[in-house]
Amino acid sequence: MRVLLLPEEMRDELKEPLGILYRCHGVECVERMAEHLRGAKRLIAVGDITTFYILKASLMPDLMIVDHKTKRSPVEDSIKRRHLEGSYRVVTVENPPGTLTDELLGAVRESLNGCTPTEIIVDGEEDLAALPAILYAPVGSAVVYGQPSVGSVLVMVTPEKKSEIEGILKRMIVKEKV
Secondary structure, X not given: OEEEEOOHHHHHXXXXXXXXXXXXXXXXXXXXXXXXXXOOOOEEEEOHHHHHHHHHOOOOOOEEEEOOEEOOEEOOHHHHOOOOOOOOEEEEEEEOOOXXXXXXXXXXXXXHHOOOOEEEEEEEOOOOOHHHHHHHOOOOOEEEEEEOOOEEEEEEOOHHHHHHHHHHHHOOEEEEOO
């Protein structure tokens, strides 16, 4: 299995928002970007807290990517149980911190090519999952992820943004995992 590893020299670069940073918290952030989210071809939520507040604002993401952690600590059970059982297809993948595994990349690609709302539960970390979400989402989609202690980032998927993400992924270290 192939793994993309984030090189140390790229870490600061990826701390910068990939889209529009909304400096707010909770439902307020979702409400401020709601027009973009409602008009999106697909809505993708990355992160437990982001997903929780999007659902709390009565929006239903087409794809949720979570790891049951926030700032590397476990989230409360009330945040884990944020949607009705059975309303999403659930896929569990392994993805260590600072990496993108073939397993995660494949699950994101498959879910965005299909029509069934999907929750990907990551065993490890979903810290880089916005990258494949942007890459594989149809143009016109919205990807939302949290910017720790600052707010939320909204990425509207365009051909230019997809090209930018491809460039980032090409600069990551390819490692074969046995």
